[in-house]
Amino acid sequence: MTEALGEIIESTSLKITAESFLFLQPPPLGSLVKAKQFGGEGWIYGVVSFGTTVSIDPGRRVTRRSTPSALDENVYREHPQLEHVLRTEFEAALVGSADPDGLVHRHLPSQPPPLHYSVYPCSPEEVRAFSEELGYLWVLLGFRGMLTPERLIAAHLREVYRQRGNDRAWLEEAARMASRLFKSEYDKLTSVLVAIEPER
Secondary structure (H helix, E strand, O other), X not given: OOOOOEEEEEEOOOEEEEEEOOOOOOOOOOOEEEEEOOOOOOEEEEEEEEEEEEEOOOOOOOOOOOOOOOOOOHHHHHOHHHHHOEEEEEEEEEEEEEOOOOOEEOOOOOOOOOOOOEEEEOOHHHHHXXXXXXXXXXXXXXXXXXXXXXXXXXXXXXXXXXXXXXXXXXXXXXXXXXXXXXXXXXXXXXXXXXXXXXXX
16 A cells, blocks of 8 residues: 555544645645545545645744745755644545445545544546546535635646546546536636646
């Protein structure tokens, strides 16, 4: 099995929040991730909907460094103790599940994965199989998180397109699906179509 991305620290019927095992490196926005169902049989699938690095103390904001300098990765090499006062988290909107026999369901799972279970990346093969049917995008359309639904769907379609090896035929089908999702919201549809254009 591939290496885990993080540990679930909050779990609801709509989303999970996980603490990333890689400091400053949440999984890509829009990527498909998975966690084991309760009892370890089958999988729950989610789409990464947000990532953040925050203070470990929820009542205390991170303050600016006293001496100005270039804001780059050098500050973390020079001050490794930052890993002890900050944490990187990500959220994933739940979009489906897979039975132990491999049967995939593309709708909200009946139960979310438990706290402290690990979150794993989906392989390109899993992404390809899950995204063959795009009905689960209706679940993302109804999801209310830090991003608007159209931004999340666009990010997801871009990431799946990449994982599918730049499958142009699939992207065209995804664009048609987006047209159905946003058929009465021209501005939102345009923002999605512009964002998923391969040349951008």
